[in-house]
Amino acid sequence: MGDLAHGVALVRAFAEVCKPFPFQFAFKLQYRDLDTFIHKAMRGRDDVKYIKRFSETRLTRKQFDSLVAEIRANGFLCLSTPFDEPSVAVIEDQGLDAIKIASCSMSDWPLLERVVQTQRPLIASTAGATLEEIDRLVSFLTHRQKNFAIMHCVGEYPTPDAHMHLSQIDFLQRRYPGVHVGFSTHEDPDSTDIVQMALAKGARVFEKHVGLPTAQYPLNAYSASPQQVQRWLEAAQRALLLCGEGVQRQPANPVERASLRSLQRGIFARRSIAAGETVHAEDVYFAFPPQDGQYTANDWSKYATFTAQTAVAADAALTPHNTSQRDMRAKVWEIVQRVRAQLAASHVVVPARVDLEISHHYGLERFDEAGLTMLTVVNRSYCKKLLMLLPGQHHPEQHHRQKEETFHVLHGEMTLSLNGVERPCRPGDVVTIEPGVRHAFYSAGGVIIEELSSTHISDDSFYTDEAVNANRDRKTLLSYWMD
Template sequence: MNINKNLFKDLFIFEMANSHQGSVEHGIDIIKAMSRIARKYNINAAVKLQYRNLDTFIHPDYKGRDDIKHIPRFMSTKLNYEQFTQLVEVIHEEGLLAMSTPFDEDGVDWCMDQGIDIIKVASCSALDWPLLTKIAFTQKPIIISTGGKSLSDIDKLYNFFTHKGCEFAFLHCIAEYPAPMEHLQLDFIDRMNRRYPEITIGYSGHENPDDNIIPMLAIAKGAKILERHVGLPTETITLNSYSMNPEQAEKWVKAAIDAKMICEMKKEDNKYISQEEIDSLNSLMRGVYLKKAVKKGDPIMREDVFFAMPCNSKQMNSGDFTEGILASKDYDENEELHEKRKITDIGNVRNVVHDAKGMLYEAGIALGNDFEVELSHHYGMQHFRQIGAIIISIINREYCKKLLVILPGQKHPVHAHKVKEETFQLLYGDLNVNIEGKEVIMKPGDIQTILRGVKHSFTSIKGAIFEEVSTTHIKNDSYYDDPKVRSLDPIERKTILKRW
């Protein structure tokens, strides 16, 4: 089934508080109040119902009793299939997604019959395997609350729905009503995002409805879905302590939108730096000035200069100064230094090493202390970011293990090995491997074996780290298609670093 994966993105879920008092008319009023908020802020929003076939959900001996928690409330707010159908129709007419939490198998059937867009699994049902099996069989998008569930429980849910081929999301949830601030544990959103990187993670809140710091923090922690109980107070209806009225719900939505704006990066893969920020910092930087007169062609040493504000346009700043730079003209004492930054192979090596280490940090890959780093620069260090690779040798015995770091946009040229057979496993990023002219696009976890004598190359759009496991690595066992690379001595196209 082809499911729209954007369905979960920035989704706000308005859950009907207390089953909208068991009134279709009151439920419609709540739906329309929430749809006005959704239209005002142009948000991706759903209204969520709760389905139970109370004729079978409650044991016959317990019907009508008021001494068992929840049963009196369930019975007093009971709606039938046709009434729920009417509510679903209004939700769709208002341009919202229809969502429901089925607490039994009949409720799942109702979801399918009524065209519910998303099925929700309540925290209390998250280990109800007969119910989960039926929900998974629908192949509907699923959102699972994890209140009261251990990490081991959540792992079981992840594996169950992954094996069933479902599109699903998790909500961090504290199943206390209301939930005290000291129990919220929003750091767990971070952990879920790291543990399940392909799954959308959200937050279902039950805290004080006037507290909009919590949803902002949840967004900052990486929550992409937010859920709250909502209702509509009247002269005869009072909301409980964890449900929002329309005014509170609108403030909640606005706070979340503000948090997203505050947190989001302007560029997908890199930090955005505005010209205003650059100008502001440049106004505080120190420029390079000459302590004494210097003749054209003379090397400029550290003792020949001083650093001071301001740093004017086209003037070298203190951070760009390199000792030994040659003067391109005669300079007078106290004159601004106007030279271009000297770019050296050592500087290039240092820059790419820093980038590679940053990628390893972000990927959470620890190298230990016993490894060797090779910069493979087939066309010189000046072209390394376009053509090359960073090869980290970990073990080389009868078996060999390496890590390869490919910088964003970097390519490794076509080559083959006569002695070595190797297998790649992508650990981080994206990797496109060309094998004898056939493109293989790898995602994290994918494995690709390269047999002896097979020509291959690889590249990455956003950067990649992959593990290479092979037979023993033999020097001079890389045979390149390009005669220019073939003619180079390995020393000319490799820089070896023992420590970085």
């Protein structure tokens, strides 16, 4: 209001409100070099709303310095919205923490060019902006490697509910992945549900107009009093509590896990099992309720091997005391890590979200010796795959009765055997394998092969070793392995 004492009182009042909350707070000022900002022919015009307002609330540089010092003394960060280039120099001279770009300035390119010369984080509001204008601003700041956030904002004071459009937060996050998205709020100050919805949608930077009502300075319709801000922050804190973890899978809840385990089926011996025996599916059954500490049906999978450590009577529960469990899923993850490393080293680019197929012809425990990883890029009347052997692997001999395929070596070297005749293959080599031709391959250092073929038919692979044909669990498919 152009009253330094009132500004100091306002900062101190909100410092008391903010202290109990675990958020990072900042006060934002607005800077205009009024002697150059307002056209000389328009100075003193009380009939023009904003000229009158800007003139009446003028502060000197010394007063702004005092206000900045008070803001910092009360534990706040301090930032400012500059509306002209001289004001950016003031921000730099004062060492403020960040710069706000007002909605009306987000396409003010002379000002933006000056702002990006600073090293401050930037926060830009988007009220009234077209999609093209936002695209240009985000591109401009991104190409200059700026640390910035964009704010969904409605330039209507106060904003009616029908014009709030909170789903623009979702839209901005989808359109600009990796960019911080916030919300500049102008709602009714008594509202507390809007901040909760914005937080639930992922906004984490908020701008809110505040005021300290006095007999001389009553509040306007969109500025919140200290009491209203306290309720607003309490609502925000509850929303964050309810939203909880969203970056990764939520932490384990022991009460929840115990409750769910009590509803699982336990593993019981169908017959007497001697110590040292490997337990197979036909040796067990699953029944409710589970006993304390018992293995359950959720522990049983094609990756898990159970071995009796002591004799297990018929109908007895399988537990860690009488049966050991070996879970090979850790081996699958280790294979994924090695595949990622080999792709990175080769600079071979693969499509996003392509499934990874792991072939473990003799079981996962022998994968390092015999196996293959494969990415199917397309499978129509034609087919394209990427085949990978990790260092030291060989692919057992097989043939196809219908499919013709061509191998194009992209990275690494291998030895290819065709009907028992071996030949070396290096990057750039192309070999066509006709139906009926037996083929096997080995790589000492690892290899990546592009396979082009007629359509892939799932039951058209015939291995010379019948042990491979008999292994019905020789493939593992993974959809989420690239991230």
